[in-house]
Amino acid sequence: MAVVKAPQSGKVVLKVQTGINATGSPVFKLRTYANVKSEAADSDIFAVAEGLGSLQQHTLVDIIRQDINNLINQ
Incomplete structure (x- = not known):
């Protein structure tokens, strides 16, 4: 049995x-x-x-990508 990652979305x-x-x-x-x-x-x-950071009033310090995945047992 293998576990497979199925990408969904992110933020x-x-x-x-x-x-x-x-x-x-x-x-x-x-x-x-x-x-x-x-x-x-x-x-x-x-x-x-x-680009979004340049529109902020405050200083942009970090950019974080968070991916959301489903784990499926096959």
Whole structure:
């Protein structure tokens, strides 16, 4: 029996720094964009995420891709 991964969809998360707290540590917020096609190329997702990041009021710190898959026992 083999377990097969079946891609479903995904999301892109933009991590932005919104300020600094009282102790001097940075404060981050996450901006999530869902329903990203699983077959989308990483470079394309990165380019779109950078474009969205440039529209943010706060500084873009990180771009995260999260893929959602079903595991099927065959």
